[in-house]
Amino acid sequence: MPAAFSRLEVAVLGATGSIGSSALDVIARHPDRLRASVLAAGRNVGALLDLCRRHRPRHAVIDDASAFPALRDGLRAAGLDTRAHAGDALAALVASDACDTVVAAIVGAAGLPSTLAAARAGKRLLLANKESLVLAGELLMRTAREGGATIVPIDSEHNAIFQCLPDAHARGGLRRIVLTASGGPFRGRGRDTLAAVTPEQAVAHPKWSMGPKISVDSATLMNKGLEVIEAHHLFGVPGTRIDVLVHPQSLVHSLVEFIDGSTLAQLGLPDMRTALAVGLGWPERIESGVSGLDLLAQGGRLDFEAPDQEAFPCLRLAFEALAAGGTAPATLNAANEVAVSAFLQRQVGFLSIPALVEDTLAALPPIAADTLEVLAEADREARRHAEAAVTRLT
Template identity: 45%
Template sequence: MKNITLLGGTGSIGEQTVEVIEQLPEYRLFAFAFGKRVDKALGLVERLKPEWIVAGDRQAKEEIEKKISYQAKVSYGMEALCEVASNDQTDIVVNALLGSIGLQPTLDAIRSRKQIAFANKETLVTAGHLVMAEAKKYGVDLLPVDSEHAAIHQCLRGEKRDQLNRLIVTASGGSFRDYSRDELVGVKKEDALKHPNWDMGAKITIDSATMMNKGLEVIEAHWLFQVPYNKIDVIMHKESVIHSMVEFNDLSVMAQLGTPDMRIPIQYALTYPNRTDFSLSEGLDLLKFRELHFNELSFERFPCLRMAYEAGKAGGSAPTVLNAANEVAVQLFLDDQIIFLEIEQLIEEALQKHQVIEQPDLESILAVDQDTRKRILSVYS
């Protein structure tokens, strides 16, 4: 029996992880961490009854303690989050936290040599050089849960890394993929939240609409697979059947295909290096699609993708600013304080004003992250 600690349990990835665990008899949910969505958390923990529950704050802790129907250890805050991620009873940590809050628990899990199923791309964007250095030091593999990175991981199994030519990351294009720049003026939040292919949380869905999500995935791929940015391409693939591809030096291209169901890469990360029968959905039927389409993604149409490449190539603290500014801007949009096109404007301004720190340590990264957020929020407070 393998014990799983799930961080970010009430998000989209967290919910689907619970569904996967329910289908795996040799896996059990040992610990469950969430933020403030007590009612959502309650429904999930009652299904699998983890021994340890970590809430985002004291109020959420006290509320869920009163409501659960069984005895469990309940704690709260960052210290508890790090403690549960590195606990001796934990075998696998699923990091489905949203945002840079996942950085410190990830580092603690690595230092405790846990198997990590990794869906918290912001951690690698914010501090990829630190995270990967620690992973190498402690001999820990970060097993990607994002469908694109899980696809690349599978394409590279058994292959020689020095024969890799480039990565080809696919993108659905998001809610406004068929819109021109002019047509984006005045788009509504409700429309931005209607993703054509995937069922995801609000923040990731907005990132998909701006194409920042793909930009963050490019930076994540750079760190996970140690590939330079000039060898990572992004193309639009509206059907979301091919999740990503790898081209080798002989120009052979390997692709990983599947239905757009995040539970498949989640299960792959949990059961790696083995594969287990998947019974939660039907398999891929290519005859239903008949045709697959691919289009160029231009930096002019999707400036957030351009900024991600630029920040990644600049390195140092630039990706930290990119991520922090994006998180704040997206939340401002979701709170109806800015319009859609202002998201990219706020990110661009934050990057232009920042003096890059070339090799930031953890303390510097956390300081830059907080300073970026405060600068933007000060205008809207």
């Protein structure tokens, strides 16, 4: 094993979520190479303590400061020497020598400060927090370049593109990127059939196991819209050269087309551990626990279709926000978070999600996104507007 890849100390942010669980599964398969040194969670102290007992990290962080005493006392009661921290300490911790690699899997805008801190400190950043790129893509990519950080995207689609475009030489001949989408649980349904769908139906993703917010985003196609914005920043490709195809089998995770007519695609079973193993082992390949792809066993066919942007307008809204630039993507993201939360709480219907996002974008014209402070204010203003709109609907 090269010296550069002697035992990596890994911080898993969002450790109790689905991506965090997958990351810890891969890490546990390579005890001689990887160690979970920092585990961070939002407010689920019990789940975080269970992970600490299993993985014995050096540090554990709970974002909810009121839960800190329970974390501290729980670690002591378990006889662990893991140090307990409250949320405010997370950014400093990921920038310290407590870790070499950071799995950024905190959902929502809350993940931005720690992601930026890891990039600024030159860490290897396994990026699953899409909001960091949607809110502050230019800032994050610039910070990573200046800090010497390596970003490996962990979304299956962007990880696929990363594998197909390993170097600048390949990117020089790139014509376009094609992101694939499963279509979510409502693929093939017309807009007039979606008004009465329930949160339970929306989170029942046909292929992937994800948290409720990301599952709803997949059902509305907003998830794919956010990924378009991410791809623009990660790979330096304008939105006019990024396309989306619905691929219900979820075996082709993305495609890249080159100017010579060649198209490369990355295929694999729909399991986040593959992308995480790519990030944790890069540029080597390590075992992920995912079996190889048997196309015959999967039905022997691969289908593709155009997304229905009339039934699922969130994808169109994301393309429009990317084209508008400035604070528009931050406004889009914040309004969507508010709308999805309201839907999950049964305050608004499924079709109100794109309506609330579109209303917020129309009400708040974009301005130049020069600083994190400007982006934070755009995020707050969009949330205020969307929350007021939700109140009017309930």
